[in-house]
Amino acid sequence: MRSNATRxxxxxxxxxxxxxxxxxxxxxxxxxxxxxxxxxxxxxxxxTVDRPVAAVISxxxxxxxxxxxxxxxxxxxxxxxxxxxxxxxxxxxGATEWRAEITVTGPGRLRWxxxxxPEQQGTVELVPAPQGRxxxxxxxxxxxxxxxxxxxxxxAGDEPDLRLxxxxxxxxxxxxxxxxxxxxxxxxxxxxxxxxxxxEIRQRLTTGGRA
Amino acid sequence: xxxxxxxxxxxxxxxxxPEPRVRAAGDIIVRVRASSVCGSDLHLINGxxxxxxxxxxxxxxxxxxxxxxxxxxxxxxVGDRVVVGSVxxxxxxxxxxxxxxxLCDNSNPQPVFAEKLWGHSPAGIVGYSHAAGGYxxxxxxxxxxxxxxxxxxxxxxxxxxxAVVFASDAMPTGxxxxxxxxxxxxxxxxxxxxxxxxxxxxxxAQLLGAERVIMVDRLPERLAVAADRLGVETVNYADTDxxxxxxxxxxxxxxxxxxxxxxxxxHDVGPGYAYDKAKQTARLQTDRPTCVRQAIMAARKGGTxxxxxxxxxxxxxxxxxxxxxxxxxxRMGQMHAQRYIPMLLDRLAAGEIDPGYLATHPLPLDxxxxxxxxxxxxxxxxxxxxxHPA
Numbered sequence: 001m002r003s004n005a006t007r008x009x010x011x012x013x014x015x016x017x018x019x020x021x022x023x024x025x026x027x028x029x030x031x032x033x034x035x036x037x038x039x040x041x042x043x044x045x046x047x048t049v050d051r052p053v054a055a056v057i058s059x060x061x062x063x064x065x066x067x068x069x070x071x072x073x074x075x076x077x078x079x080x081x082x083x084x085x086x087x088x089x090x091x092x093x094g095a096t097e098w099r100a101e102i103t104v105t106g107p108g109r110l111r112w113x114x115x116x117x118p119e120q121q122g123t124v125e126l127v128p129a130p131q132g133r134x135x136x137x138x139x140x141x142x143x144x145x146x147x148x149x150x151x152x153x154x155x156a157g158d159e160p161d162l163r164l165x166x167x168x169x170x171x172x173x174x175x176x177x178x179x180x181x182x183x184x185x186x187x188x189x190x191x192x193x194x195x196x197x198x199x200e201i202r203q204r205l206t207t208g209g210r211a
Numbered sequence: 212x213x214x215x216x217x218x219x220x221x222x223x224x225x226x227x228x229p230e231p232r233v234r235a236a237g238d239i240i241v242r243v244r245a246s247s248v249c250g251s252d253l254h255l256i257n258g259x260x261x262x263x264x265x266x267x268x269x270x271x272x273x274x275x276x277x278x279x280x281x282x283x284x285x286x287x288x289v290g291d292r293v294v295v296g297s298v299x300x301x302x303x304x305x306x307x308x309x310x311x312x313x314l315c316d317n318s319n320p321q322p323v324f325a326e327k328l329w330g331h332s333p334a335g336i337v338g339y340s341h342a343a344g345g346y347x348x349x350x351x352x353x354x355x356x357x358x359x360x361x362x363x364x365x366x367x368x369x370x371x372x373x374a375v376v377f378a379s380d381a382m383p384t385g386x387x388x389x390x391x392x393x394x395x396x397x398x399x400x401x402x403x404x405x406x407x408x409x410x411x412x413x414x415x416a417q418l419l420g421a422e423r424v425i426m427v428d429r430l431p432e433r434l435a436v437a438a439d440r441l442g443v444e445t446v447n448y449a450d451t452d453x454x455x456x457x458x459x460x461x462x463x464x465x466x467x468x469x470x471x472x473x474x475x476x477x478h479d480v481g482p483g484y485a486y487d488k489a490k491q492t493a494r495l496q497t498d499r500p501t502c503v504r505q506a507i508m509a510a511r512k513g514g515t516x517x518x519x520x521x522x523x524x525x526x527x528x529x530x531x532x533x534x535x536x537x538x539x540x541x542r543m544g545q546m547h548a549q550r551y552i553p554m555l556l557d558r559l560a561a562g563e564i565d566p567g568y569l570a571t572h573p574l575p576l577d578x579x580x581x582x583x584x585x586x587x588x589x590x591x592x593x594x595x596x597x598x599h600p601a
Contacts, residue, residue, distance in 0.1 A: 048305075050303070050304050050305040050308065050316075133305060134305065169322075172304075172316065172317070173301070173316075173317040176301060176303040176304045176316070176317055177237075177301035177302060177303035177304065177317050177358070178236070178237075178283075178303070179235045179236065179237065180320070181235075181299075181301075181317065181318055181319075181320040181335070181344070181357060182234065182235075182320055183320055183321075183335075183344055183345040183346050183347070184345075185234075186231060186345070186346065186347040186355060187212070187214065187228040187229050187230065187231050187268060187347045187351065188216070188228060188264075188266040188267060188268060188347060189214060189216035189218075189224070189226035189228050189265075189266035189267075189268065190264070190265065190266030191266075194264070194265055194266055195266075198264045198266075198341075201262075201264065201341060202321055202341065202345060204323065205262070205321035205322070205323045205324050205341055205342070205345075206320060206321050206322075206323065207323065208323060209321070209322035209323045209326060209332065210322065210326055210331075210332075
């Protein structure tokens with residue numbers, strides 16, 4: 001039979017452990033949360049492209065190349081000198097996902113805002129990378145969401161932060177090697193059902209990757 | 212077409228699969244003439260490298276003939292006989308432009324797993340699981356090669372398929388292992404693993420100036436082949452204390468450079484090995500680092516340890532203290548195929564390296580599963596099984 005003192009010590013130790021673990025988990029979770037400002041989530045993501053700033057800018061100003069790059073997932077049309085309208089499409093269904101207005105705010109700087117679709121806006125800035133390593137494309141994205149929606153989005157692979165990372169990786173690949181590698185639909189000994197399941201896993205291994 | 216598919220841990224089967232098509236401007240389609248098994252395939256087959264899916268086509272070391280080219284291909288034409296590097300490289304990123312092809316930024320379209328495990332994703336590899344991009348492998352009649360201009364090289368006339376096939380992986384891997392050693396002439400180099408990569412590393416070390424090469428393995432027939440073909444000295448760890456032997460052979464100094472051409476499934480004798488194997492089986496460690504431990508302990512003070520055997524994740528009892536206090540240089544990596552292949556093809560054509568003897572077991576693709584069994588169990592003096600789809 002244990003004494004009351006022993007019981008008390010055990011309960012005390014268990015409480016201290018639980019509180020400690022709980023605090024550690026909370027702190028870790030907080031570290032993974034993006035910054036919040038006036039009700040907006042703010043995430044900053046960047047990618048390094050091995051080309052000078054001028055080459056990165058010219059990629060976006062050469063119309064034919066840009067159209068080829070955007071191909072099936074967006075169209076871009078100029079409104080006036082500094083403003084563009086972008087319409088994003090779902091590559092699988094062709095349905096319009098959102099419309100955005102893009103404003104060039106200076107050399108290597110632009111601002112964009114979604115006009116028809118989810119509440120989002122952001123900026124993109126091109127900065128020369130050190131050691132002649134090319135250009136850092138730095139993007140800031142502001143979007144409305146909540147902790148639960150963000151958690152569900154991250155779990156389902158459908159979240160603005162993940163989209164931003166994917167987009168930056170895509171842009172880098174298009175500029176550096178002119179294409180996006182895709183190994184879906186390569187030969188395999190899978191049945192159609194196994195292939196669908198494998199495509200889901202491919203999607204999970206792709207979404208949010210940083211290159 | 213027929214292809215050798217992974218059907219679950221330890222299970223392989225030849226299946227009928229659709230033929231690959233050109234999907235991007237830089238793609239080429241190669242009709243495979245020879246496709247070798249590789250020690251690193253065993254890690255995939257045995258489930259030690261994750262993200263394999265049922266139906267994946269294996270094979271990453273191959274040679275063949277170009278049968279179709281994408282509109283963006285400049286260097287190659289239909290009918291060219293080519294050997295293709297195992298790592299996929301885009302040719303346009305900083306790593307490719309500085310000839311560090313196996314670190315290519317753009318060739319793994321599924322980088323999330325590698326990023327979680329390693330911080331960043333290196334290049335994709337043909338036929339090497341979904342963690343390395345999910346590319347279909349070369350144990351098939353046809354294979355799609357992305358960035359054909361970057362990864363495929365014309366084969367010199369007169370070099371047979373069963374020799375040039377090793378320019379795809381074993382030769383560049385071996386060469387890079389020796390290159391890591393920074394040889395300037397006269398060194399003693401020890402090589403763990405007398406398989407295809409180890410023997411190519413030994414030959415490369417000789418060509419780069421090593422005075423003596425000592426190979427460590429447990430299979431007397433492999434050591435005998437190495438001694439006979441390359442004139443190396445040998446140590447059989449099954450009946451010899453490797454560290455003592457290497458110390459005596461170098462009059463107390465230890466080898467100037469030690470090459471690990473074995474990797475995560477290395478063998479040993481004794482209770483320590485049983486412990487490592489049990490831990491790996493229970494997934495308490497992903498890799499068995501026996502060779503690299505020995506290499507670090509054996510290397511001379513200030514020497515180099517060069518690791519080209521494949522490791523996937525975490526190891527136990529890594530002697531970092533020995534490496535630190537002996538001021539060792541540790542170099543490692545997947546090989547930069549595209550950097551070395553042109554030079555290796557020249558040496559092949561000149562007869563300086565002749566890897567043809569590694570192809571001890573040429574077999575038709577239909578017998579692929581049996582071919583891997585012979586290779587894994589080292590039956591009948593097998594160094595490499597080479598599959599021929601046609």
